[in-house]
Amino acid sequence: MRSLVAQITDKDGVRIQRFNLDQQGISIGRSWNSDIIIQDRFVDAEHLHLSLSDDGKLLLEDLSSTNGSQLNGRSLRATQKNYALESDVRLGDTLIRFFDADVSVAPAALRSKWFVLAERFSSWPSLLMLTIVAAFVHTIVNELRTTEPVQLDVLLVSAAGVLALILVWSLVLGFIAKLIRGESNARALWVLACLGVIVANVFTIAILVLRFNLQDQVVGQWVSVLCFAAFAVWLLVGTFSYISSMSAKRKWLVSLLVVISAYGLIRSDDLLREPHQSWRSFTKTEAATLPPALLLRQGVSLDEYQNAAEDLFDAKPE
Numbered sequence: 001m002r003s004l005v006a007q008i009t010d011k012d013g014v015r016i017q018r019f020n021l022d023q024q025g026i027s028i029g030r031s032w033n034s035d036i037i038i039q040d041r042f043v044d045a046e047h048l049h050l051s052l053s054d055d056g057k058l059l060l061e062d063l064s065s066t067n068g069s070q071l072n073g074r075s076l077r078a079t080q081k082n083y084a085l086e087s088d089v090r091l092g093d094t095l096i097r098f099f100d101a102d103v104s105v106a107p108a109a110l111r112s113k114w115f116v117l118a119e120r121f122s123s124w125p126s127l128l129m130l131t132i133v134a135a136f137v138h139t140i141v142n143e144l145r146t147t148e149p150v151q152l153d154v155l156l157v158s159a160a161g162v163l164a165l166i167l168v169w170s171l172v173l174g175f176i177a178k179l180i181r182g183e184s185n186a187r188a189l190w191v192l193a194c195l196g197v198i199v200a201n202v203f204t205i206a207i208l209v210l211r212f213n214l215q216d217q218v219v220g221q222w223v224s225v226l227c228f229a230a231f232a233v234w235l236l237v238g239t240f241s242y243i244s245s246m247s248a249k250r251k252w253l254v255s256l257l258v259v260i261s262a263y264g265l266i267r268s269d270d271l272l273r274e275p276h277q278s279w280r281s282f283t284k285t286e287a288a289t290l291p292p293a294l295l296l297r298q299g300v301s302l303d304e305y306q307n308a309a310e311d312l313f314d315a316k317p318e
Contacts, residue, residue: 002052003101006036010094018101025051025059028096042067042092050083050098058083058098067092112248114241117195118188127191134166134194135159141201145208145289166193177243185242192238196231203227205294211286213297220286225263232259 001022008015017036019026026035031045038047044065051059060083062069062076069076070090071083083089089096121127139158143150170193174186207227211220236255240246246254 002056005099005101007097007099008036008038008094009096010038010040012039021050021052021058023052023054025049028091029063036096038091038094038096040092040094043094047091048089058085060089065091112241114192114238115188118185118191118242121191122187127187130191130194131163131166134197135162137198137201138162141205144205144291144294147289162197166190166197169193173239173243180244188242189239192235192242196235196238199231199234200228203231205290208290209294209296212290212295215286215297217286229259229263232262 001020004019004021006017006019008017019035026049027046028034028036028038028048028050029046030038030040030043034046044063044067046063047065048069049061049063051061053059060071060076060081070088071081072087073090076089083098085100086097089098121130136159139155139162142158143155148154170186170190173189174184177186177189178184207220207224210223214220214223233252233255236258237251240251240255244251
């Protein structure tokens with residue numbers, strides 16, 4: 001006698017059933033008298049029979065069912081076939097795999113805080129509200145950064161653009177997660193994308209205000225780089241949590257290396273060529289196209305700008 005576990009996957013999800021198997025075997029089908037009951041309209045009342053041979057091998061037999069059965073994608077005729085544990089058995093729209101119940105299972109995986117975060121938006125109303133907030137914040141920040149009059153068509157295009165970005169992000173990474181982990185996590189990736197849009201836009205406004213009031217280009221650049229690098233690492237760690245099975249340390253390390261490599265690639269052109277002078281590098285000033293109410297420091301008047309420009313062009317090279 002052997003103790004086995006049946007993993008049954010159908011339209012309602014996955015369920016587990018444990019049973020003992022001997023030479024007499026067990027019946028699998030839609031009948032209420034079956035040892036393993038399969039609720040599938042394409043499965044016969046008595047569809048399959050699983051038994052144990054004298055030498056301990058598993059024997060699987062299709063009982064001349066109406067729609068037949070498949071073993072690892074191949075048709076299972078009405079003859080006994082040797083069954084290897086964990087092989088796929090398909091009958092109707094149902095998939096069954098048998099496992100040895102005496103074999104110890106792998107240690108429990110560490111439940112990431114990212115999954116807890118995604119569960120906070122598990123309901124459709126909360127997910128819809130988060131999406132609306134992300135699109136609204138992105139649209140408002142875009143309008144704050146422009147000097148053009150507010151136009152409805154521009155607002156709609158901005159909102160549609162960020163929604164399309166979130167959708168593509170979720171579908172592409174969800175497909176990758178399905179290949180790697182066997183589960184798409186598309187909803188969790190959607191939540192992460194919405195939160196990423198909100199955080200990125202809040203960072204953008206905060207950094208613009210800070211840089212304008214500091215009026216120090218070097219410090220401002222480093223503030224921008226460090227803040228957005230930290231945001232990028234945070235976003236990548238969350239992404240790796242949903243699409244891979246990396247340990248926490250490895251996720252942080254890989255995310256940090258990706259961000260550093262991306263920054264080096266972006267700055268490679270500036271680092272390899274000779275620096276050239278520009279109005280901003282000469283004046284060491286920071287500009288921001290934001291409403292004056294958001295700025296603590298006063299802007300430069302037109303007269304001051306013209307005087308500075310005249311001084312610049314009147315300066316003689318040393």
